[in-house]
Amino acid sequence: MDLRDFYSRLSVDESLAEVMGYNPYYQKIDSGLNARILVNGHEMIDLASNNYLGLAADNRVKQAAMEAIKKYGVSLCGTPIATGYIDLFQRLEKKLSHFVGLEETIILPSCYQANNGLFNCIAGPKDLIVVDRLVHSSLIEGIKSTGSKIRPFLHNNLEHLEGILQRSIGYRQVFVVTESVFSTEGSIAPFKEIVQLCEKYEAMPIIDDSHGIGVLGKSGRGILEEQRIAGYRGIYTASLGKAIANSGGMISGEKKLINYLKYYCSHLVYSTALTPAVLAGISSVLDIIHSEFSGIKEKLINKQRQIYEALLEGEFKVIYSKAPINSIQTGSKEATFILNQKLYEKGILSTPFIEPAVPINEGRVRLIASASLSQDTVDEAVAIIKRIGLS
Amino acid sequence: MTIQSVLDKRPVITLDSHLLEDLRVDSLDKLMILSALEDEFAITIAEDDFADVVTINDIVMKLKARGFFEGTHSHL
Numbered sequence: 176m177d178l179r180d181f182y183s184r185l186s187v188d189e190s191l192a193e194v195m196g197y198n199p200y201y202q203k204i205d206s207g208l209n210a211r212i213l214v215n216g217h218e219m220i221d222l223a224s225n226n227y228l229g230l231a232a233d234n235r236v237k238q239a240a241m242e243a244i245k246k247y248g249v250s251l252c253g254t255p256i257a258t259g260y261i262d263l264f265q266r267l268e269k270k271l272s273h274f275v276g277l278e279e280t281i282i283l284p285s286c287y288q289a290n291n292g293l294f295n296c297i298a299g300p301k302d303l304i305v306v307d308r309l310v311h312s313s314l315i316e317g318i319k320s321t322g323s324k325i326r327p328f329l330h331n332n333l334e335h336l337e338g339i340l341q342r343s344i345g346y347r348q349v350f351v352v353t354e355s356v357f358s359t360e361g362s363i364a365p366f367k368e369i370v371q372l373c374e375k376y377e378a379m380p381i382i383d384d385s386h387g388i389g390v391l392g393k394s395g396r397g398i399l400e401e402q403r404i405a406g407y408r409g410i411y412t413a414s415l416g417k418a419i420a421n422s423g424g425m426i427s428g429e430k431k432l433i434n435y436l437k438y439y440c441s442h443l444v445y446s447t448a449l450t451p452a453v454l455a456g457i458s459s460v461l462d463i464i465h466s467e468f469s470g471i472k473e474k475l476i477n478k479q480r481q482i483y484e485a486l487l488e489g490e491f492k493v494i495y496s497k498a499p500i501n502s503i504q505t506g507s508k509e510a511t512f513i514l515n516q517k518l519y520e521k522g523i524l525s526t527p528f529i530e531p532a533v534p535i536n537e538g539r540v541r542l543i544a545s546a547s548l549s550q551d552t553v554d555e556a557v558a559i560i561k562r563i564g565l566s
Numbered sequence: 567m568t569i570q571s572v573l574d575k576r577p578v579i580t581l582d583s584h585l586l587e588d589l590r591v592d593s594l595d596k597l598m599i600l601s602a603l604e605d606e607f608a609i610t611i612a613e614d615d616f617a618d619v620v621t622i623n624d625i626v627m628k629l630k631a632r633g634f635f636e637g638t639h640s641h642l
Binding site: 308315325326327328329335338339342530531534535536 | 572586590592594595597598601605
């Protein structure tokens, strides 16, 4: 045994970045998500972050975070089961539960941890987990940790899902796992129908609403509101770092489930609780959504459409989406990097997806136009996109 | 047909098709293939038993070893 052998195994394939002289990952951001962001010291248009509602740098949210720091300090230096469970934490659990319309909620340091921690608490080798082919890595990793039988179904394909459910006999429990908005595609799950199938086959639905919460529904409450799913008895997870503009993840559902997770979900029990500033920031964003959602959503949709139309005019292969996401089908990882680099060089920060984040040769470049972008900024982005497309 | 049904947007599948290079099959695709085969042949497949398959023909050989395909493999 030699430590050199250990370290020699830890090589990263950076050949593509080396050939192109450009690495899109871990770009240094020198500012907050302001009207323009500073990337490696250059002013750029942010079409990469998930700051859908444009609230990440909102003065009211900043003020709420600062007041929480003044009252509580920067951390309670403990997990929620110990010193981390401040009154602000408890109130936010209730507020989030009420927001999404479910009984109770736990708040974790990230949605990745929520999705990772959930499954091995509730599923085991005697269970079957049926999962959409394109769900996020956090769900896949969580599912794999259970030892359950895993059966993927074709993306958003109800017929394939029902076929699997019909043949799934003899398991202790069957779970059906999907996302509301698939962020690399912009596609939205037919979740109401999935819940109906779950009821028919006595399966437990689990939805990750990370790109839906704060975006979908007439008041921004997410997929359950959007698809008018009443009396949902399944499990709900979401990120608090996208439209909700802070950080953290949530799991919501029936009281019995949440109480169980409070004691047995190791990702919650052994992780330092979200800090007071973040808890107050989330609460403030929920207040803004409550009072201003329709106006913000209108701006968000308007900007997404302008970018979408520019992509069509630029003859990009863009996927039509009902979510405020523009996803360009780029194919190979090389083509994905090239388009991302062209946008970068002209002043637009975008998000490239290559395998394993997406299936092999199904690369995407994603553009999300925040509601807070000024019209001048959108006009400039539109002009750049058209120029690149037609060049 | 069974494999084609769970591999949308893929080129034509032949016995010589490599799962990774030709069909761009990743770990979840592979699980879908195994699930479809379980349904088609009413068998239970342990993932580990198929961990070393590289081509479609390798899958056929695994199934043959279980007594399938005396005459044809048209279902694949």
